[in-house]
Amino acid sequence: MPELPEVETVAKSIEKHLIAKSFKSIHVNWIKTLDNFSLSDFKHKVKGLSVARVYRRAKYIIIDFNEVLLAVHLRMTGKLYVVNSIKPDQKHISLFLKFDNKYLIFEDTRKFGRFYLFDNLDYLNNKLGIEPLSNNFSKEWILENIKSKNRQIKSLLLDQSFICGIGNIYADESLWFAKIHPLSISSAIPNNKLIKLQTSIVKVLSESIKRGGTTIRDYTYDFSYVGNYALNLKVFNRSGKKCLRCKSIILKIKVAQRGTHYCPNCQTNK
DNA sequence: CCATGAACCTGGTCGC
DNA sequence: TGCGACCAGGTTCATG
Structure with a gap:
């Protein structure tokens, strides 16, 4: 959760x-x-x-x-x-x-x-790895560290000893924004997409914090308060629906044993 | 170094 | 209604 x-x-x-x-x-x-x-x-x-x-x-x-x-x-x-x-x-x-x-x-x-x-x-x-909302989490950090691994990118994003705090929802969301296929090998991803990934991660996480987190099941944090980032999700839990960018049908596969949602048309470089 | 599968738990949903 | 199969926002450990 x-x-x-x-x-x-x-x-x-x-x-x-x-x-x-x-x-x-x-x-x-x-x-x-x-x-x-x-x-x-x-x-x-x-x-x-x-x-x-x-x-x-x-x-x-x-x-x-x-x-x-x-x-x-x-x-x-x-x-x-x-x-x-x-x-x-x-x-x-x-x-x-x-x-x-x-x-x-x-x-x-x-x-x-x-x-x-x-x-x-x-x-x-x-x-634990780097905090994605810290100043150290820069474009330079992303380029240097992701390029130096040969890992499926989604699996790498979920690795808490690499970057900490990202889980299944925000990994899928960040990769969608950066137009990266979740099975892309980290070292082979073009620099421009990695730079986009850095801003996507920061944007997705900080926007969700503003909205009090995501609620997929009923989840309350503080008495009656309910997070509503779920309303903002672009790919997570949207398999079978149209991509909000290109209208292709969102697919669901398994990556690192986790349900993984992505657009087969705009998320490329597998 | 990296991927995969099992384990830890309970409950909800879907198909038959 | 019942039952089995499968799924779930996470992490760790063993294995190849």
Whole structure:
């Protein structure tokens, strides 16, 4: 589910509730949600600490206490939100944290989501690639780094150790804007298309953040708020429909085991 | 270095 | 209505 824009939206929406607060307790229904720490670790290292900042790094939501941090990955179906009271019969609550008289809820139907406890960002920084919305993500960076790989371009865009934050939706959208076939070998893509790809990625991600992310299933981030970038999608989930540029029929194939949507007429250089 | 397939989970949809 | 097959916004690990 969530890619960079959705994670950014979630981080922003919970930040205002959590700043300067401290968690009093944790209640875990699905123990695997705690990836690299235990209930005892939480009690000794996190409980009582004041939240300094909440932000996004790649697809992780970081709750930063200065001396330690909690990193939350939503994976496919995770939802993180604040409520005033718990509904006892609510399904799919993997865990919740209590603070003040409120609760930070982690709801996750497919149970893939994970919480991590780190001393600092070193571990994540070492394994994650460039942030596509940072200044370092330039045309020069794209040309140098994509040319140096021999990978199917869509697969490369999904590789979090290369560029982080792009997922299945925005990979397809970015490639459509840049007119690149998703199976193109990265080293063989012409420079002008790679330059276009750089601007497309930045445009697609930042526009989605403005709109609060994409909603394909019903997905709410902050009480009643619903992202509406889905209304803006050009190829994703549009197989069988006409390309909005050339009227050809959008096709759906598998690339890197992911459903991949593209226009066979205007996305070329396979 | 790179591609593929399985695993981790639950629920929705589609065809018969 | 029921049932099986397949699909889903992500990541990791094993294998060739």
